[in-house]
Amino acid sequence: MPRLPLLAVLLTSSLLLSGCSILGSSVDDASEYSDADAPAVEEDDDFGTVEIYDVLEDGSLSPEATGTTLEVWDLFREIATPDFAAEVLLQYRVGDAPDSDTLAYVYQDEDPDYWILAANLATAEDRDLLVATLIHEYAHILTLSTDEFDEAGTCAPEEEMAEGCPAPDSAIAGFRDRFWAGYDDAPAVDNDDEDVAYEFYLAHEDDFVSDYAATNLVEDVAESFMTYVLEESAEGSGVVAQKLQFFDEYPELAAIRERIRADLGL
Known part of the structure; x- marks a missing residue:
């Protein structure tokens, strides 16, 4: 019998989460921001409408993020270290897509020294799954730099x-x-x-x-x-x-x- 790795359990959790919203509206309500501070939005093939945040030189986000959006970013910074995130990441994108089987992804900017992280907040309540997902994406950046x-x-x-x-x-x-x-x-x-x-x-x-x-x-x-x-x-x-x-x-x-x-x- 093949061993059942930890990841198999995590992937099973992701399948159970798909199709139901576990956070309500995970993307922070744009009404929380003034027009000047509202994040830009864009349509994404995996996550539908995503909010876009620029990563500043100190690793903070512009505009300032709140709620689950900030919690996921802070967790990624803890996994990758704040210095690494500030040095390598240009943008952070978030969507709320409970029906998507994509948990997160990274891709290189036009300048391949820099990366963009996109996260699906619909599964963010499952911390074990979120940690595993962000480590996976961090591994891509490390090994494809x-x-x-x-x-x-x-x-x-x-x-x-x-x-x-x-x-x-x-x-x-x-x-x-x-x-x-x-x-x-x-x-x-x-x-x-x-x-x-x-x-x-x-x-x-x-x-x-x-x-x-x-x-x-x-x-x-x-x-x-x-x-x-x-x-x-x-x-x-x-x-x-x-x-x-x-x-x-x-x-x-x-x-x-x-x-x-x-x-x-x-």
Whole structure:
């Protein structure tokens, strides 16, 4: 029987939450702001109408956020550290979409040194799920930052990613070479087809912390790192245990794990 990782429990929680509003109107009511202080709004494919906040040099938000919007931001700053959030994040976007199966996402700005975080406040009441989600997104920023990549065209075509070619000493290149290079049925590095991912997961169920991790290399790294942070230790010799133990080989990532666990009392 495959082990039931912590993430499987968290994902089950997210499915139970979908379809019902657990926070009422999670996006702060625009009536709380004066016209000058109201956040800009924009339509988002995942979250519907989102509010947009700029991240200032000290890590605070403009306009000033309140309520659940601020609580989620403060939790991300605690996970990533205030200095990191201020240095790397340009924008923070929030929506309230209880029917969406997207909990949060990050993406690079036109200047790839900077990132935007978007969060779905509809699931923010489930703290365990929220912590796991924000650690996952933080993992994306850590492992897809520009200093982890060389210029496009400096690696084999099948190894090239949207961000360029993973540097040979990067965590994502090491993870790829150790855990993905041996598959002859692996999804493409940019795969986002859920059916393809699930078929691959079923063929190699014991190799992944969750079915979502089988989507592509990038999601496997983020899901595995999230589980590495949340679980007390990686025991055993199976592929999942090896993936969690892998991050110990990167002192910076190992130190981040210990800091997060200490700061959040895990």
